[in-house]
Amino acid sequence: MLRSSMNDVLRLDWEWDFILNLSESDYPVKTVTKLTEFLTSNRDKNFVKSHGREVQRFIQKQGLDKTFVECDTHMWRVADRKLPWGIQIDGGSDWVALNRKFVNYVAGDQIDNLVNGLLDIFHYTLLPAESFFHTVLRNSIFCDTYVDNNLHVTNWKRKLGCKCQYKHVVDWCGCSPNDFKPEDWPRILGTETRQLFFARKFEPIISQSIIYQLELWLLEIDKPRTPVKSLNSYWQSIYNHQDLGVYPDEGLLTISHSAIRSWLSSIDNTSCSPKINKIIEITSYHYKDNYKYTLIKAKTSQGIIELAFTPLQTLSISKSSLGNRLEHLSVNSDYDQKEQLSRNFARVLSPYSDLVLIYQFSTSSSSKSYNISFLWVDPTGNLVEVNEVNIDENNLMGNVKVNLRQPLKPGSWSIKLIHKGLLHAEFKFLITPLEFSSIDLTKPKVTASLVDVAPKAFDPSFNKFLPNDFDRDVLKRLSVDYLKQKGQELKNWIDNLFSKFYTIERACSVKEIHICNQLLSVCTKSSWSSYYPDPKSAIEGVNQTTGTFDLWL
Numbered sequence: 001m002l003r004s005s006m007n008d009v010l011r012l013d014w015e016w017d018f019i020l021n022l023s024e025s026d027y028p029v030k031t032v033t034k035l036t037e038f039l040t041s042n043r044d045k046n047f048v049k050s051h052g053r054e055v056q057r058f059i060q061k062q063g064l065d066k067t068f069v070e071c072d073t074h075m076w077r078v079a080d081r082k083l084p085w086g087i088q089i090d091g092g093s094d095w096v097a098l099n100r101k102f103v104n105y106v107a108g109d110q111i112d113n114l115v116n117g118l119l120d121i122f123h124y125t126l127l128p129a130e131s132f133f134h135t136v137l138r139n140s141i142f143c144d145t146y147v148d149n150n151l152h153v154t155n156w157k158r159k160l161g162c163k164c165q166y167k168h169v170v171d172w173c174g175c176s177p178n179d180f181k182p183e184d185w186p187r188i189l190g191t192e193t194r195q196l197f198f199a200r201k202f203e204p205i206i207s208q209s210i211i212y213q214l215e216l217w218l219l220e221i222d223k224p225r226t227p228v229k230s231l232n233s234y235w236q237s238i239y240n241h242q243d244l245g246v247y248p249d250e251g252l253l254t255i256s257h258s259a260i261r262s263w264l265s266s267i268d269n270t271s272c273s274p275k276i277n278k279i280i281e282i283t284s285y286h287y288k289d290n291y292k293y294t295l296i297k298a299k300t301s302q303g304i305i306e307l308a309f310t311p312l313q314t315l316s317i318s319k320s321s322l323g324n325r326l327e328h329l330s331v332n333s334d335y336d337q338k339e340q341l342s343r344n345f346a347r348v349l350s351p352y353s354d355l356v357l358i359y360q361f362s363t364s365s366s367s368k369s370y371n372i373s374f375l376w377v378d379p380t381g382n383l384v385e386v387n388e389v390n391i392d393e394n395n396l397m398g399n400v401k402v403n404l405r406q407p408l409k410p411g412s413w414s415i416k417l418i419h420k421g422l423l424h425a426e427f428k429f430l431i432t433p434l435e436f437s438s439i440d441l442t443k444p445k446v447t448a449s450l451v452d453v454a455p456k457a458f459d460p461s462f463n464k465f466l467p468n469d470f471d472r473d474v475l476k477r478l479s480v481d482y483l484k485q486k487g488q489e490l491k492n493w494i495d496n497l498f499s500k501f502y503t504i505e506r507a508c509s510v511k512e513i514h515i516c517n518q519l520l521s522v523c524t525k526s527s528w529s530s531y532y533p534d535p536k537s538a539i540e541g542v543n544q545t546t547g548t549f550d551l552w553l
Contacts, residue, residue: 002021002094002129003106003107003132004107006019006098006103006106006107007107007108007109009103010103010104010107010108016100017039017040017043017099017100018039018097018098018099018100019096019097019098019100019103020095020096020097020151021094021095021096022095022198023095023200023201025179025200025201025202025203026095026152026198026199026200026201026202027198027199027200027202027211027214028197028198028199028218029153029188029191029196029197029198029199029214029218030191030196030197030218031218032548034197035151035197038195038197039097042147043099044099044101044145045099045145045147046096046097046098046099046102046133046137046142046145046146046147047096047097047098047147047149047150047151048092048093048096048097048098048133048134048137048146048147048148048150049092049093049095049148049149049150049152050090050091050092050134050148051090051091051092052092055088055089055090058089058091059083059089062091062126062127062130062131063077063125063126063127063172064083064089064091064125064126064131065080065081065082065083066079066080066081066126066172067079067080067081067124068124068125068126068171068172069124073169074169074170074171075126075169075170075171075172076171077126077171077172081124083121084117084121087118087135087139088135088138088139089131089135090131090134090135090137090138091130091131091132091134091135092130092131092134092150093130093150093152093154094127094129094130095150095151095152095198095200096133096150097150097151098133099145101142102137102142102145105136105140105142106133106136114136114139114140115136115140118132118135118136118139119132126170126172127174134146149195149196151195151196151197151198152196152197152198152199152200153187153188153190153191153194153196153198153199153200154177154199154200154201155177155178155179155180155184155187155199155200155201156175156177156178157177157178157338158175160178160337160338160339160340161175161176161177161178161338162174162175162176163337163338176338177200177201178201178338178339179201179202179203179206179207179339180199180200180201180202180207180210181206181207181210182207182209182210182213184210185210185213187199188214188217199214204234204236204286205234205236205284205286205343206289206339206341207289208232208234208286208289209232209288209289212231212536215553216553219551219553221553224552224553225553228535228536228552229527229532229533230527230532230533230534230535230536231536232287232288233285233286233287233527233528233532233534234285234286234287235283235284235285235286235295235530235534235537236283236284236286237281237282237283237530238252238282238283238284238294239252239253239256239279239281239282240280240281240282241278241279241280241281248436249348249350250350250434250436250437250438251348251349251350251353251432251434252282252346252348253279253435253436254350254432254433254434254435254436254494255346255348255432255494255498255502256279256282256294256296256298257276257279257435257436257491258435258491258494258495258498259296259307259309259498259502259504260276260279260296260298260300260305260307261276261491261495262495262498262499262504263307263504263507264276264300264515265495266504267515267516267518271516272515272516272517274300274301274302274515274516275300275301276298276299276300276301277298277299277300277301278298278299279296279297279298280297280298280299280304281295281296281297281530282294282295282296282297283295283297283530284345284346285308285528285530287528291345292308292310292528293308293309293310293505293506293528294308294309294310294345294346295307295308295528295529295530296308296309297530300515302513302515302516303509303510303511303513303515304509304510304511305507305508305509305510305515305520306507306508306509306510306523306526306529306530306531307504307506307507308504308505308506308507308528308529309346309502309503309504309505310346310502310503310505311346311347311501311502312500312501312502312503314427314428314429314501315329315330315425315426315427316425316426316427317424317425318422318423318424318425320422320424322370322372322417322419322424323424323425325361325362325364326359326360326361326362326417326424326425327360327361327362328358328359328360329357329358329359329360329415329417329425329427330342330347330357330358330427330429331349331355331356331357331358331413331415331427331429332344332347332349332355332356332358333349333353333354333355333356335356335358335399335401337399340397342356342358347429347501348432349408349429349430349431349432350408350431350432350434351406351407351408351409351410351431351433351434352406352407352408353408353431354401355401355402355404355408356399356400356401356402357374357387357399357400357401357402357415358398358399359374359389359397359398359399359417360396360397360398361391361396361397362396363393363396364393367392367393368392369390369391369392370390370391370392370419371388371389371390371419372388372389372390372391372417372418372419373386373387373388373389373417373418373419373462374386374387374388374389374400374415374416374417374418375415375416375418375462375465376402376404376413376415377413377414377415377416377465377466378408378409378411378413379409379410379411379412379413379431379475379479380409380472380475380476380479381466381467381471381472381475381476382455382466382472383455383456383458383462383466384404384455384456385402385403385404385456386458386459386462387400387402407439408431409431409479410431410432410433410434410482410483411430411431411433411479411482411497412428412429412430412497412500412501413428413429413430413431414426414427414428414429415427415429416465418462418465421461423465428501429501430497430500430501432494432497433482433485433490433493433494433497435490435491435494506526506528506529507520507521508520508521508522508523508525508526508529508531509521509522509523510522510523510531535552536552536553538552540552
């Protein structure tokens with residue numbers, strides 16, 4: 001893709017000197033003027049970053065001695081291979097800065113046998129962009145233009161970033177850099193005297209404050225020239241009804257419709273019965289680098305409204321030495337091991353979610369360790385899984401990806417923290433029934449797979465933390481009845497569960513309207529709303545002198 005893009009740029013009627021590839025996660029650490037001055041004085045150079053280790057080790061670590069084939073959005077490792085004799089293999093980072101002469105050589109219409117041969121090899125390589133340009137440079141007439149510097153500083157924290165977190169898409173284990181956060185600021189300051197012009201990675205949904213700090217530093221100012229009320233706010237769209245390229249999250253749509261219905265029913269009266277027409281957009285709202293609300297923009301029979309909802313706190317902790325040290329316990333999905341957080345901020349879980357247990361304990365002056373059991377209890381009161389975890393001063397934070405049979409039973413689940421025969425904490429979570437689903441969970445075969453499951457055998461001492469046989473039988477019958485529900489009955493069940501696990505915090509309307517005699521605030525004046533003015537995220541006019549976008553600062 002990168003080489004193809006280079007070929008397209010070569011065809012443009014444009015006298016350019018260098019191609020630098022950047023991602024949405026990159027950010028400059030020096031001004032465009034300084035970058036231009038540097039590249040102008042190094043027109044004949046090509047900038048790439050080498051691996052910095054012994055070549056054979058690099059080849060093995062990158063899987064360059066393996067043949068990979070892409071099929072069904074997965075990279076399959078299909079065989080070992082021998083690399084061509086006499087070729088100096090090199091590689092490292094896939095972020096490069098290449099001059100026009102070399103780009104024309106490697107991506108132009110007239111390429112030689114070296115480039116052709118290497119293209120054949122790298123066509124079946126796992127990460128071709130991390131080695132192809134380096135290897136061509138090393139073995140071509142451009143070898144003396146090679147500079148071991150790709151002009152980037154990367155926030156590597158390999159203990160966090162090298163956890164094989166992409167095994168679902170590739171038959172290999174790789175590494176990924178971490179996002180910059182305020183505590184990483186010294187690393188950015190360290191670029192000031194070095195020939196580094198970009199840093200990565202940045203994600204405002206992880207930390208917007210570090211981006212703001214960097215912008216002020218670049219412009220050498222202490223604060224924005226004009227006050228910005230939304231300075232600490234960040235909105236990220238997670239669903240839009242016009243987005244046809246991504247299959248919507250069925251659980252998120254189900255919960256969002258339930259939220260709108262629940263709010264409309266709260267203002268419903270005999271003379272006014274507003275209806276929901278369509279969910280337009282769902283947005284994750286963050287304030288000061290912390291998740292605040294999930295926003296739902298919906299078209300109703302009374303006009304367009306936006307609601308803010310958030311998960312309720314469902315963790316209960318006992319008063320004990322272990323309980324007092326528990327800082328976090330939750331069950332979620334979409335866990336990012338690298339950033340050590342779940343990207344499912346609204347905690348919407350459905351029967352097909354891959355569940356992850358997340359826990360964190362505070363430090364202690366003692367060196368005592370704890371052997372903890374986490375019990376997974378389903379809506380029928382059955383114990384379906386047990387995870388054993390050892391907690392000591394070197395292992396205070398962690399996650400467990402549980403292997404449960406899918407589809408999961410819809411309803412109220414719980415995770416129980418047990419130590420020495422005592423319950424120290426319990427976290428309740430919802431597996432939401434699906435109002436919108438590509439699979440009909442009410443079919444007899446599917447229902448049977450959810451209910452008629454032979455229980456696993458666990459330590460009998462755990463039974464005292466479960467409902468008794470009579471209560472479990474009642475819960476099972478209720479579960480069977482719930483699973484058969486459709487239409488309005490299904491919506492009622494979902495809405496009842498929504499009220500136990502979520503709360504609606506705010507509401508506004510696009511225009512000043514009354515809904516059932518209730519006047520809503522206008523969204524453009526509601527600081528949490530996605531309609532609220534956000535000049536720092538707006539693309540303004542082009543500066544006629546510099547040719548760049550006008551800055552908000």
